[in-house]
Amino acid sequence: MPDVLLFFIDGLGIGTRGPHNPLDGLSDAAALANFQNEKSELPFAGVLIETDARLGVEGRPQSASGQTTILTGINAPATVGYHKQGFPNRALLDVINEHSIFLQLKRAGVAPITFANTYTERFFEARPRWISATTASVEAAGLEFNRVEDLNAGRAVYQDFTNQMLIERGENVGSRTPEQAGDVLASIVANHRFTLYEYFITDKIGHAQDREAAHSVLQNLARMIRRVLANINLSSTTMVLTSDHGNIEDLSTKSHTLNPVPTIIWGAGSQQMADRISSLADITPAIVSLLTHDA
Numbered sequence: 422m423p424d425v426l427l428f429f430i431d432g433l434g435i436g437t438r439g440p441h442n443p444l445d446g447l448s449d450a451a452a453l454a455n456f457q458n459e460k461s462e463l464p465f466a467g468v469l470i471e472t473d474a475r476l477g478v479e480g481r482p483q484s485a486s487g488q489t490t491i492l493t494g495i496n497a498p499a500t501v502g503y504h505k506q507g508f509p510n511r512a513l514l515d516v517i518n519e520h521s522i523f524l525q526l527k528r529a530g531v532a533p534i535t536f537a538n539t540y541t542e543r544f545f546e547a548r549p550r551w552i553s554a555t556t557a558s559v560e561a562a563g564l565e566f567n568r569v570e571d572l573n574a575g576r577a578v579y580q581d582f583t584n585q586m587l588i589e590r591g592e593n594v595g596s597r598t599p600e601q602a603g604d605v606l607a608s609i610v611a612n613h614r615f616t617l618y619e620y621f622i623t624d625k626i627g628h629a630q631d632r633e634a635a636h637s638v639l640q641n642l643a644r645m646i647r648r649v650l651a652n653i654n655l656s657s658t659t660m661v662l663t664s665d666h667g668n669i670e671d672l673s674t675k676s677h678t679l680n681p682v683p684t685i686i687w688g689a690g691s692q693q694m695a696d697r698i699s700s701l702a703d704i705t706p707a708i709v710s711l712l713t714h715d716a
C-alpha cells in the first residue's frame with residue numbers, strides 16, 4: 422500500500438491561454454502550467470484530471486464548501502444547497518466532524534497521518550478563532566498541530582513555504598528556498614502514511630489581480646512541487662494535487678472562476694486513482710481506498 426501526499430492549492434483552475442492567465446508563457450512553471458483543451462506534458466509522468474469544482478450547484482465555487490468537499494468526500498455545496506465562502510459554518514462543520522479524511526483514516530487504523538502545515542502561537546491565542554475547513558478536519562480527528570518549533574526542527578512547513586511571512590511577523594525562523602521547503606515536505610511524507618499540505622497564497626493573489634506576484638508565486642510553487650516529486654519515492658508514494666476552485670488562472674476578474682480545477686496524480690497507483698476522480702467529492706474516497714486497500 423502506498424503512502425499519500427495530498428497537496429492542496431487554493432484558487433487554481435485550468436484556464437484558457439491569454440494575457441489574463443499568468444501561467445501562459447511563464448517559464449519554469451511545469452506542473453502548474455496546464456490549459457484548457459491542451460494535452461499537458463507533466464513532469465514525473467503526472468496524470469491530469471480536469472476536475473469539476475461546481476458540483477452541480479448554482480454560483481461560483483467557494484473555499485469553505487469546496488475544501489469541505491475535498492477533505493470529506495461529501496458534496497458539501499449540494500448538501501447545504503449553496504457554495505460557502507471563507508470559513509465553514511455550522512452545517513459544514515457538521516459534515517467535517519463526521520467525515521474528515523483524517524477521521525476516516527484514523528478509524529481505519531492508518532497511521533501515522535499528519536497535516537504538514539505550521540501554526541503560530543497567535544493562532545491558538547486569537548479570539549474569535551477563524552477555523553478553516555483544513556483546521557477543522559485536523560481537529561475532528563484530534564491530531565496535533567505543528568508549531569514553529571516543529572518547523573525549525575524540520576518537521577513542518579509553513580503555508581508560505583519560504584517562511585517570508587513568518588519572518589515579517591517577527592518569528593524566529595530562517596527563510597527557505599522552494600527547494601529547501603520541498604526537501605522538508607518530502608521528508609515529512611516519507612515518515613507518514615498520509616500527509617496533507619495546504620497552500621493558499623494563490624487565492625489571495627487571484628483576488629488582488631496582482632500579475633507580478635502571480636508570476637513569482639507560481640514559479641516558486643512549481644519549483645517546490647517538482648522538488649517534492651524528485652525527492653519522494655514515486656514507486657511507493659502517491660502525490661495528489663488539487664484545488665477548491667479557479668481564481669489565479671484568470672486575473673481579469675477578482676472573483677473565483679467557473680473553470681475546472683486540476684487534479685494531478687503522480688506515482689504509485691496514479692492511473693487507477695485517476696480513473697476514480699471526476700469531481701472534488703471523489704478525492705477523499707480515492708485516497709482512503711488506496712490507503713486501506715479496499716479498492
Ligand SMILES: [Zn+2]
Pocket residue numbers: 432484624625628668677
Ligand atoms: Zn477566494
